[in-house]
Amino acid sequence: MYHTGYLLPNWDNNSNANEYLYNVINKAWYKQDGKIAWTLKANGGINSTQNDMYKWYLALKNNKFLNKSSIQKLTAPYVAENEDESSHYAYGWAIFESNRNSKVISHNGFNGVSYYEFSWFPEEDALILFATNTSIREASRIPYELEKMLFYSSYIAQPMPKKSEVFQVLMFTENYSGDIKNLGKALKSNFEELLKTPVSLNRLSGVYMREKRLNKSIYIAKLHTELIPDDGNIWDTMGDIYFNAKQNDKAIESYQRALELRLDEGDCFWCENSQGKLKILR
Numbered sequence: 001m002y003h004t005g006y007l008l009p010n011w012d013n014n015s016n017a018n019e020y021l022y023n024v025i026n027k028a029w030y031k032q033d034g035k036i037a038w039t040l041k042a043n044g045g046i047n048s049t050q051n052d053m054y055k056w057y058l059a060l061k062n063n064k065f066l067n068k069s070s071i072q073k074l075t076a077p078y079v080a081e082n083e084d085e086s087s088h089y090a091y092g093w094a095i096f097e098s099n100r101n102s103k104v105i106s107h108n109g110f111n112g113v114s115y116y117e118f119s120w121f122p123e124e125d126a127l128i129l130f131a132t133n134t135s136i137r138e139a140s141r142i143p144y145e146l147e148k149m150l151f152y153s154s155y156i157a158q159p160m161p162k163k164s165e166v167f168q169v170l171m172f173t174e175n176y177s178g179d180i181k182n183l184g185k186a187l188k189s190n191f192e193e194l195l196k197t198p199v200s201l202n203r204l205s206g207v208y209m210r211e212k213r214l215n216k217s218i219y220i221a222k223l224h225t226e227l228i229p230d231d232g233n234i235w236d237t238m239g240d241i242y243f244n245a246k247q248n249d250k251a252i253e254s255y256q257r258a259l260e261l262r263l264d265e266g267d268c269f270w271c272e273n274s275q276g277k278l279k280i281l282r
Contacts, residue, residue, distance in 0.1 A: 001055050004048040016047065019113040020134040021207060022170050044109055053129050057120065075105050100124070100151060108140075117143045126150055136164055165200040173204065173216060180215050184223035198227050202234050205241065214245045232261035 003015075059065060066074065077088030077095040087096040094106050098121065105120040117140070119128040128146050132139040148155045169191060176183055188195065195201065201224040208217035218241055224234040239254035 001048070001052040004046060004052045004056075006046060017114075017133045021113050022134070022136060022164070022166050045111065050129055050131060053118065054127075057118075057127055057129070061120075061122070098147075098151075115140055119143055119147065124151070136167065138164070165194055166203050168194065169200050169204055170207070173208075173220070180219060183216065183219045184226070187220070187223055188227075195223075195227060198224050201227070202231075202237055205234070205237055209237070209241045209244055212244070214241060217241045218245065230261060232258045235261065 060071060063071065074091045075093055075095060076090055078091075079089045081087040081089055081094065087094055089095070090105075092107065096104050096106070098104050102121060102123045105122060106118060108115065108117040110116075114131070114133050116132075117128070117130045119130075121127070128143050128150070130143045130146065132142070145158070169187065172187065172190060173183070176186060178186060187201075201220055205217045205221040205224065208214070208220065218238075221234060221238045221241055224231065225238065228234070235254050235258035239251045239258060242248070242251035242254055
């Protein structure tokens with residue numbers, strides 16, 4: 001497996017797939033900075049290829065480095081993942097039964113943008129390796145459709161799902177060329193029905209905040225506060241946006257509003273500005 005690791009091998013920039021946030025914003029997250037974030041050690045964040053992952057599968061399947069007894073221990077169901085005990089956790093694997101009453105050894109991973117799924121059907125001698133570099137909910141359904149295609153001769157392909165709300169609004173915002181102060185008004189005019197439950201606006205404002213495109217982030221969040229002023233979630237996001245924009249007074253006001261909406265009676269929180277940094281005290 002010569003193309004798998006954290007810092008090794010030393011990939012050039014052209015060999016790593018770019019990531020596309022909500023299928024629109026191009027992200028190149030991998031950076032070789034000489035160390036591994038402690039949150040990822042033995043946990044995630046490894047770069048690999050489909051060919052290398054297939055080699056990993058063959059090594060497991062053919063007992064190249066673990067004997068049959070060890071593989072059985074590795075993939076035995078130990079801890080229930082949910083109340084109905086339909087899925088169990090093994091040593092690093094999720095173990096459950098398919099609709100055909102056959103064993104499934106599986107795990108997936110998601111870093112906020114890219115998604116990967118490894119599904120092994122040992123009793124049916126089948127494997128699905130699925131990778132995508134875009135964070136859209138529809139993509140994570142593809143492995144399940146592939147499983148149906150593999151095992152059910154009566155399978156009929158379903159129509160492509162409609163584009164997600166976030167995707168539609170993000171595409172519009174990315175292509176918007178008018179006065180930034182009128183962005184909220186333009187969104188409201190073009191997506192009046194879509195924004196009646198504007199979860200997409202909160203996500204979108206957060207996307208632009210992380211991109212450091214704070215002007216768009218502020219006007220999108222403002223629209224959300226106008227549409228649903230009692231949503232504590234967006235006021236919390238608004239506080240983060242203003243804090244990143246170094247508008248601490250507005251950040252404090254937004255955090256205070258979020259806390260007022262979120263906290264039960266009797267809880268007492270407040271914000272203060274100390275040497276340019278925000279603190280939240282209880």
